[in-house]
Amino acid sequence: MKIQWHKIQDRLKKELDANRYEHTKGVMYTTSCIAMAYGIDMEKARIAGLLHDCAKCISNQKTINLCKKAKLPISEFEKKYPSLLHAKLGAYLAEKKYAVHDKEVLNSIFWHTTGKEAMSDLEKIIYIADYIEPNRNKAPHLQQIRKLAFEDLDRCMYEILKDTVSYLCKHSKLIDKTTLKAYNYYKTYTRKNKSKKDNRCIEGLKNKESS
Numbered sequence: 001m002k003i004q005w006h007k008i009q010d011r012l013k014k015e016l017d018a019n020r021y022e023h024t025k026g027v028m029y030t031t032s033c034i035a036m037a038y039g040i041d042m043e044k045a046r047i048a049g050l051l052h053d054c055a056k057c058i059s060n061q062k063t064i065n066l067c068k069k070a071k072l073p074i075s076e077f078e079k080k081y082p083s084l085l086h087a088k089l090g091a092y093l094a095e096k097k098y099a100v101h102d103k104e105v106l107n108s109i110f111w112h113t114t115g116k117e118a119m120s121d122l123e124k125i126i127y128i129a130d131y132i133e134p135n136r137n138k139a140p141h142l143q144q145i146r147k148l149a150f151e152d153l154d155r156c157m158y159e160i161l162k163d164t165v166s167y168l169c170k171h172s173k174l175i176d177k178t179t180l181k182a183y184n185y186y187k188t189y190t191r192k193n194k195s196k197k198d199n200r201c202i203e204g205l206k207n208k209e210s211s
C-alpha cells in the first residue's frame with residue numbers, strides 16, 4: 001500500500017475539529033501499538049486508525065445526503081440516529097476521497113461504531129483503540145480494559161460492548177441490532193472459550209495425577 005501520510009493528515013486536519021483530530025491521532029498510535037503486540041499488519045492498523053472518523057464532523061443532514069448520493073443503505077435505526085452513519089460513510093470516503101482501497105481497512109472503518117459478530121483481528125483492533133486511546137477518560141473500567149487490549153482481543157471486545165450496552169441503557173438510548181448482536185456474540189464466545197481453557201487445565205491436572 002502506498003500511503004501519502006502527510007497529505008492525508010493535512011486533509012483530515014481541515015475536515016475535523018481540533019479535538020476530533022487529536023482523538024484521531026490517538027487512535028492511530030493506539031491501533032499501531034495493539035497491532036505490534038499481536039503481530040498484525042501495522043500499516044493497515046495505522047491507516048484505519050487515522051481515517052476511522054474521517055466523516056465524523058459532517059452534519060447529520062449532509063451525512064444522510066451523502067449516503068443517499070453514494071447509494072449506501074440507511075436503516076430505520078440510522079434514520080433515527082444518523083450519527084451512527086459516520087462509520088459507513090467514513091469507509092466510503094476513505095476509498096473515494098483518501099484513495100485507500102484495502103478491503104480489510106475499509107471494513108474495519110465500516111464496523112468501528114457498532115462492532116459486529118465474529119470480527120477480524122484488524123476490525124477488533126480499530127474498535128478497541130477507538131475506546132481506549134489516551135485522550136479518552138470518561139468510560140468506566142478503562143484501566144482494566146486498556147490492559148486487556150494487549151492480552152486478549154475477544155475478552156476486551158466483550159468488556160467494551162458490555163459497558164457500551166449498559167451506558168446506552170442507562171441513558172435511555174435505543175440499541176442498534178448490530179451492537180446487540182456483537183455483544184451477545186462476544187458474551188457467548190468468551191464464555192465458551194473460558195470453559196475450553198478451564199477444561200484444558202482440568203485435563204492437564206488429570207494427566208499429571210495419572211502420570
Ligand code: DGI
Pocket residue numbers: 053056081084087112113114130168173174175176177179180
Ligand atoms: O466516533 P467516536 O465518538 O470516536 O466513537 P464511535 O464511533 O464508537 O461512536 C460512539 C457513539 O456511537 C456513542 O455516542 C454511542 C453511539 N452508539 C454505538 N452503538 C450504538 C450507539 N448509539 C445508539 N443509540 N445505539 C447503538 O447501538
Ligand code: FE
Pocket residue numbers: 052053056086087112113
Ligand atoms: Fe467513530
Ligand code: FE
Pocket residue numbers: 023027052053130
Ligand atoms: Fe473515534
